[in-house]
Amino acid sequence: MRKPLPCFLAAAVFLVAAAAAAAPVAKITGPTESLPGDLVVLKTDGTVGAGFAWTVDGPDGVDARWFATDGGKNVVFAARTPGRYLFVLAVCADGQVAQTKHVLLNQENGPGPNPTPNPYPPPSAALRTLVDPVTAALGGIPRPDAKAVNVRLAAVFHRCGTAAADAASTGALRQKIIDEGRAEFGADLLDAGQYDRAEAAIEAALRETLTLENRAMDADLKAKAAAVLEAIAWACWEASR
Numbered sequence: 001m002r003k004p005l006p007c008f009l010a011a012a013v014f015l016v017a018a019a020a021a022a023a024p025v026a027k028i029t030g031p032t033e034s035l036p037g038d039l040v041v042l043k044t045d046g047t048v049g050a051g052f053a054w055t056v057d058g059p060d061g062v063d064a065r066w067f068a069t070d071g072g073k074n075v076v077f078a079a080r081t082p083g084r085y086l087f088v089l090a091v092c093a094d095g096q097v098a099q100t101k102h103v104l105l106n107q108e109n110g111p112g113p114n115p116t117p118n119p120y121p122p123p124s125a126a127l128r129t130l131v132d133p134v135t136a137a138l139g140g141i142p143r144p145d146a147k148a149v150n151v152r153l154a155a156v157f158h159r160c161g162t163a164a165a166d167a168a169s170t171g172a173l174r175q176k177i178i179d180e181g182r183a184e185f186g187a188d189l190l191d192a193g194q195y196d197r198a199e200a201a202i203e204a205a206l207r208e209t210l211t212l213e214n215r216a217m218d219a220d221l222k223a224k225a226a227a228v229l230e231a232i233a234w235a236c237w238e239a240s241r
Contacts, residue, residue: 024049024093028102031116033041036106039240042075042114049091049098058106058126059083059147065148069155076151118162118238120158124230130205132237136238137198138239149166149185156180161229164222171214173225174206205232 026049030042044052053073058064064079066143079085087102121133138150160177167173209225 009123017226018045022048022093024091024096024098026089026091026098027088028087028100030102030104033105033107036108037078038106039116039151040077040104041119041151042077042087042102042104044089044091047073047089047091049093051092053090056085057088058085061096065145067152069152070159074155076148077104078148079106083237085171118149118234120154120237123227123234127227127231130208131201131231133201134198134205134232134235135238137201138236141194141198143194150236152184152239154233154240156184157229157233157236161233164217164226164229167217167222167225169214169216170210170221170225173217174210177206177229184205200231207238 006148025047027044027046028042029045031040034040052068054068054072056064056066056075056077058079059081062083064085066077068075071237075087077087083106085104087101087104089102090097090113092100093096122128138146138153141149143149148165156177158191159180161172163176164173167176205228209221209228
């Protein structure tokens with residue numbers, strides 16, 4: 001099984017190495033064991049490079065689910081079939097290529113379900129009360145890839161939380177949320193009304209700071225909006241457990 005991500009790597013062979021340029025560094029961090037069906041996240045902390053390309057090899061005939069987030073910097077993976085899965089990361093920088101490998105043993109005697117901790121900081125008690133309905137709504141969605149979708153939703157709201165500092169108005173930040181969601185999922189997410197309850201819970205949380213009335217955002221409002229968006233990201237991830 002080999003499913004390369006579309007990336008810059010195909011063009012990398014045409015680049016000319018710069019003698020004085022810093023060499024790229026490829027690193028993968030994450031669990032080395034999992035249980036079948038677990039959601040595993042691999043990260044590229046410490047990697048130096050302008051782009052990321054992944055391949056995943058596993059037992060023949062196995063259609064494992066995996067996708068990249070944050071421009072290829074993280075990979076989310078799940079497989080019900082036990083076996084050895086090999087992840088290869090390639091990065092480029094200034095015409096040079098670096099690679100690294102990571103082996104994941106997906107087996108029945110693994111360390112326990114969902115070994116990867118929530119990467120987003122837990123919200124305050126007040127925000128936790130606000131976003132707990134998001135976790136509850138997302139956790140009840142009956143689709144096979146629901147947990148993987150929740151991780152991707154978390155990444156969307158995290159990116160929006162990071163962007164809050166640069167938002168000129170509440171309307172602009174709301175549009176950022178829409179744009180990030182469309183970029184991540186296209187038109188495939190809100191199908192058959194499955195996400196109506198989750199959408200309502202997220203909207204209720206957003207209205208604490210991002211009212212429907214468009215208004216300019218000062219530093220205080222930007223900080224509050226960022227905190228709410230990061231809390232929603234945390235809640236979405238929790239629903240992947």
